[in-house]
Amino acid sequence: MVVEKINMPQLGESVTEGTITSWLVKAGDKINKYDPIAEVMTDKVNAEVPSSYTGTIKELVAQEGDTIAVGELMCYIETETSNQQTSLENSQAEEKGIEEQNDSTLEKDQSMKKRYSPAVLKMAQEHQIDLEHVTGTGKAGRITRKDLEKLIAKGKNQSTSESVSVSATSKANSAISEPTTRQQPTAYSGDVEIPVTGVRKAIAQNMVRSKQEIPHAWMTVEVDVTDLVRLRNNIKNSFKQKEGYGLTFFAFFVKAVAQALKEFPQLNSTWREDKIIQRKDINVSIAVAKEQELFVPVIHHADDKSIKGIAKAIQELAVKTRSGKLTADDMKGGTFTVNNTGSFGSIHSMGVINHPQAAILQVESIVKRPVIINDMFAARDMVNLCLSLDHRVLDGLVCGQFLARVKELLENMNEETVNIY
């Protein structure tokens, strides 16, 4: 015994529902196939609904006056045949088996993990996302556009509160993950392998970028700073007492450079393929080392500052660097770099330009040397200033003029001309 459904039949083209005007059978009635069971009215026809089965009416589901959509249940009928049931069960079992199979394949299958859609590739490039590290929620492990949208939304919330090193790291990551066919050096037993992380990665990337993009050229001038040395040595103790921090030679050099940059804005500029941008602000980047790391914080508006103001800025940036408290603003906006290589005892060097600036000036060690002045030997304090320049932006002539001006300014710094305040 099987209970079958009798549904509202299709009673004409465009007819989608019918209203039962009267039932011609009641529960318990025995009927034959094709016997009429109900009268139905549609807006096109009035018709009798025939039974699809021979059997006993079990339950009238729809009431007289009800409007029933085509295919919806009208009543249940109990029939004698039972062969349909087994086939139904079989097909259910088959379906179940298929479902189970699907579940197990879904878990393991990662075959689509590296099949990237155009949208995913575009977003990954725009937001510098390394797709290797993204978990895909799509079919067979595929990374979907939505996966990246979620990741980017999450990243935005985080990055606002975190410092510069985050962006530096993510930039470095993308560089590292670029496919490379170069042969990597091997480490042998006894060698120490130091993982490249954070700032080191960023330094490496910036240096590579600078050397690959910028055609470097170099110039060196020799400056007689005997008067400056005398001046500084005379006031350094009283300065330290008064201000609480030291007055370094470096502050004088930065001051001279800032002043010369004002007169030669060509060096205070940046290359941008279709144009050269000359910066209005003179923001001097200074290189500060911290153990294994190198930072290049910025003295903003160095041309507005007195020698004391510059000395103070250098002091503050150095303290911040060593205590790891540099902020993103401290690192931003540099237009020219002055590097104090002399502090390591160097007397000559060729600096790598701080991309995207156009030049870097290395201030070397001040060395007492015999120099001929007016055909006589004299013991003078001499220093080399080494300039690296972006040859796309700058040529020898203007750089020579700039260096000559820095030299002139420094050589004229003495107790009569200089007011450190």
Added chain:
Amino acid sequence: MPVMSYIQAITTALKEEMQRDENVFILGEDVGKKGGVFRATDGLYETFNEARVLDTPLAESAIVGVGIGAAMYGLRPVAEIQFADFIMPAVNQIISEAAKIRYRSNNDWNVPMTIRAPYGGGVHGALYHSQSVEAVFANQPGLKIVMPSTPYDVKGLLKAAIRDNDPVLFFEHKRAYRLLKGEVPEEDYVLPIGKADVKREGTDITVITYGLCVHFALQAAEKLAEEGIEAHILDLRTVYPLDKEAIIEAAKKTGKILLITEDNKEGSIIGEVAAIIAEHCLFDLDAPIRRLAGPDIPSMPYAPTMEKFFMINPDKVEKAMRELAEF
């Protein structure tokens, strides 16, 4: 706002336009005394008399030909082709005359005619009462093809078609006639021909379709929403010329696009939609463009099982939408 069926919206639009403009008249087979085989023109013969509701011979080329002539002389005929399947004898009139007269006469003549025809299957209509014929006309500049999906759109677009100064083919899904009901404002309004309409906002997948399939997609979308899959559904409304901007915008929204038509797959309207997306949205695509359409066999088998196999239905739509969402 009154709720009315899809076919009531047609009758209402016809009646209001005939009242508004005495140049509007109807011609077709059985449209007069009988009120149309689907009763789309029910009551109009009584209201407007036999001069404005013409019962014609069984000759579609004549129905359209007479319409073209009347339209060129300033009337606004609304020709009914009893079933879209029967439009074939009139194709020469439509494509070679109606579509081209403005161009051929350098703007001296035009054909402000509307041709209404019920299309589509799922009603046990078999071969000659179930076909979708829009693709036949969808590369004929000079024609417009409107295929509305809701009673609201029917009224606004049929009025726009009648007021349009060029020929408009207005295809009505015969299964939608009494299946779809919706609110239709009593006041006079027109909707722009050539503009698609977002029927549902969503972020996971985009479904672009038209006609009765919009209804199937909306039904499936509600089910999928329970699983957290939100579908964006664009109703083309006008299938020629296509609203490219709306298609591009909808496609870019999710990058996963399902195109649906009840018509045979190859050479159908949605093939052109797919081409527009491929041309403009490559870098926003997150999945291959999918098409759900009838098989490439003549529409439509009479046997109920075979008709079900051919016909798009909510289950097929839901399955395709889910597969795309999971991709």
